[in-house]
Amino acid sequence: DAGVTQSPTHLIKTRGQQVTLRCSPKSGHDTVSWYQQALGQGPQFIFQYYEEEERQRGNFPDRFSGHQFPNYSSELNVNALLLGDSALYLCASSQTMEETQYFGPGTRLLVL
Amino acid sequence: EDQVTQSPEALRLQEGESSSLNCSYTVSGLRGLFWYRQDPGKGPEFLFTLYSAGEEKEKERLKATLTKKESFLHITAPKPEDSATYLCAVSTGTYKYIFGTGTRLKVLA
Numbered sequence: 471d472a473g474v475t476q477s478p479t480h481l482i483k484t485r486g487q488q489v490t491l492r493c494s495p496k497s498g499h500d501t502v503s504w505y506q507q508a509l510g511q512g513p514q515f516i517f518q519y520y521e522e523e524e525r526q527r528g529n530f531p532d533r534f535s536g537h538q539f540p541n542y543s544s545e546l547n548v549n550a551l552l553l554g555d556s557a558l559y560l561c562a563s564s565q566t567m568e569e570t571q572y573f574g575p576g577t578r579l580l581v582l
Numbered sequence: 583e584d585q586v587t588q589s590p591e592a593l594r595l596q597e598g599e600s601s602s603l604n605c606s607y608t609v610s611g612l613r614g615l616f617w618y619r620q621d622p623g624k625g626p627e628f629l630f631t632l633y634s635a636g637e638e639k640e641k642e643r644l645k646a647t648l649t650k651k652e653s654f655l656h657i658t659a660p661k662p663e664d665s666a667t668y669l670c671a672v673s674t675g676t677y678k679y680i681f682g683t684g685t686r687l688k689v690l691a
Contacts, residue, residue: 512586512671512684513671515679525677526676526678558623560626569613570631571616571628572628573618573628574625575624576623576625578623
């Protein structure tokens with residue numbers, strides 16, 4: 471049973487560029503959440519997708535956007551990258567009506 | 583404002599020396615409280631979900647408990663392989679998830 475997968479594992483971008491990160495949820499899960507984790511900090515909730523719509527959003531600017539596909543996989547897009555966007559980006563999935571989230575290995579983004 | 587606070591920030595234990603990690607929270611409409619273990623550079627690994635005050639769950643050397651204001655993660659007779667960052671998180675009535683900053687645990691052989 472495959473767990474949550476994310477791609478790519480690492481990414482280097484320059485300021486002002488745009489990036490797309492991808493996530494496939496755990497088998498049987500239909501809800502996907504995205505988090506940003508800076509070094510030495512806890513994960514910060516970006517948003518959650520359910521039924522292909524953004525259900526809830528954390529305190530992140532509109533530069534952060536997402537999408538969920540009919541197969542429940544998801545993308546996180548970040549526009550106009552800033553140095554401060556450098557972080558580990560985590561995807562987590564869960565089942566409808568279940569609160570427990572399972573995390574993927576993350577994508578390490580470095581903005582130069 | 584919804585908030586999760588973990589203490590201590592860092593903890594060093596000798597192998598076999600039991601201790602507890604604390605997670606205090608203030609949230610509107612708690613749906614669940616979660617404990618995760620995170621190794622450096624990796625995604626958090628799920629440990630426990632607690633839903634209501636008085637609930638307890640155990641797994642190997644770990645035991646999680648929940649009250650109306652805080653949760654404890656008790657580590658009994660830890661081993662060096664238990665060294666990691668332990669994260670506490672809550673889910674709110676509006677589907678938001680809030681994490682604490684974690685407790686970095688180091689167990690010395």
